[in-house]
Amino acid sequence: MSEDLFDFAAERLEQHTSLDRLAARGTLRLALKASGLSPSGLRIEQLRVVLEKVLPDELEKRGVDGARGVCSGVAAALANVSISEESSGSADADEIFRRLGGS
């Protein structure tokens, strides 16, 4: 199984909450924006941090019960699938700018 990381997380979110597709994707998008990330070029380790530290608050704001449990469930699902990660994104720019300092 190989699919876009953002789509995968949004689908799991939709399955585990009362949010519809649009709301699930929108909520995840807002959580990414609050984390300085974008759906394109998202990395698994970045998504894990968002699921742990940012998304629970966003879900609670929308009245989702057991938000932390939902996010833990989505994070656990990430371990069982093969997800394609795009090569572009903040992580790549970060790596380039890290290298430019000579480190």
Next chain:
Amino acid sequence: MEDSSFVVEAIAGIILFAVGARMLKLASRTGGRHERLLGTYLALAGISYAFYSIPLMGDVGSLFTPLTFVGRVVYTASIYFMLEFTRSVFRSEERWASWLVFTLMLGLVVGVGISSAQGDWEGYLVSSPWFWCEWLGYTLAPLWVGAEGILAFQNARKRVRLDLCDPIVANRYLLWGLFGILQVCGSLIIIPMYAGYEADQYFTFGTDVALGIFEILAAATTWLAFFAPTFYCRWIAEGSYSASPERGA
């Protein structure tokens, strides 16, 4: 330029060249394309500043125009590397960015080419429409650099709070963005400066000093961004952008 204020431009050129040369040395070690692009841009910009400054340091007679023209051509070439660096770091997947690089370079080459063919070898004639074609090229390029740098910094600052980005890297985005903004300020100062030159064949002191200040600040910013001293790195790493509490923590 009046008095010795051209020295400031020469110093800015030396700093840019030094940072560029060091970046190229880094590129030879890592083989990285981005190091090479950035190093080439900075080194060429530094060389062009030298060509602009030398004719103003003393009486070079008939060499004034050729030296200034070489500086202008080298600076135009340097802009390509600045644009390509920005595109490949921040917008490598987006087609509009390639078109932006192409359009700005076309504007620069056409502006320099036609104004030179019409006899304005130095590129100082503000009354010529081709001056503005060139001016837009070398002003919009750093404006893009500034916008991308500041935008990247804003997002990186959020990632720093989540331990997803090194504070030094976030600060590097900020400084690179500031570099672009300072370059744009220099381009804006050039307008009254060159207008004065066209009228009196003389650079007025105020604009001359202002341009020198922006150039030296911009050059110093590149040094701080990419080869900052240890104490500065430590200060950024310790204080920096992690002052606000983590969300959800």
